[in-house]
Amino acid sequence: MFTLPVKTSELILSKIITSMIWVLASSAVFILSMGFIIIRDIDLSAIWQELQSMQVDFYLIAVFILLILMSIVHILLQVYASLGIAQAYSFAKNRILGGTLIFILITIAINTIETIGMTLMAYTFSERTLFTDLAAKIESNNFLTVISTMKLVFTVALVYIIIKNIIFYFLTKYHLQKKLNLE
Incomplete structure (x- = not known):
C-alpha cells in the first residue's frame, strides 16, 4: 500500500477514485444487461412520451x-x-476477517446511534407539527410540493452522508498514518 512516496490523503483519494470507477462501471454493465433482457417487453415510445411530459427539476436530479x-x-x-482498524490493532490473525468483523460492528454501532437519535427526535418533536407537515407534503397531490419536499429531504440526507464520509476519511487517515503495522 505504501510503496510510493505519496501522502496518505493522496493514497486514500486514489483508492476511492479507483474503486468508484469500478463500482460505476459494474453498475453500468448491470443496468445494460438488465436493459437488454427486458427491452423486448417494454414500449419505449410510451416511456419516452412520459419522460418528455415530466417537469424536470435539475437541482433534485443533481442532489439525487x-x-x-x-x-x-x-x-x-x-x-x-x-x-485500517483491523490492521492497526490485529484483532484476528486474518486481517481481512478482522476488517469484516470491524465493518459489521461499525455498521451495528452506527445503526444503533441513528435509531436512538431518530427515536429521540420523534419524542422531542412529537408535539410539533414538523414531521407531520413533512409527511403530508410528501403525500400531497401537488407535484411541486412533493418535489420541493424531496429536495429538502435529499439535501439533508446528502449533508448527513458527507459528515459521515468526513469522519470515516479522518478515521482511515489516522489509522494509516499513526497506527499502520506493516508486519
Whole structure:
C-alpha cells in the first residue's frame, strides 16, 4: 500500500477514485444487461412520451446523483476504515476477517446511534407539527410540493452522508498514518 512516496490523503483519494470507477462501471454493465433482457417487453415510445411530459427539476436530479455517489464513497470509506482498524490493532490473525468483523460492528454501532437519535427526535418533536407537515407534503397531490419536499429531504440526507464520509476519511487517515503495522 505504501510503496510510493505519496501522502496518505493522496493514497486514500486514489483508492476511492479507483474503486468508484469500478463500482460505476459494474453498475453500468448491470443496468445494460438488465436493459437488454427486458427491452423486448417494454414500449419505449410510451416511456419516452412520459419522460418528455415530466417537469424536470435539475437541482433534485443533481442532489439525487450526488447522494448516490456519496453513498458509494461512504461504503468504500467505511471498508477502508474497518481494514485500517483491523490492521492497526490485529484483532484476528486474518486481517481481512478482522476488517469484516470491524465493518459489521461499525455498521451495528452506527445503526444503533441513528435509531436512538431518530427515536429521540420523534419524542422531542412529537408535539410539533414538523414531521407531520413533512409527511403530508410528501403525500400531497401537488407535484411541486412533493418535489420541493424531496429536495429538502435529499439535501439533508446528502449533508448527513458527507459528515459521515468526513469522519470515516479522518478515521482511515489516522489509522494509516499513526497506527499502520506493516508486519
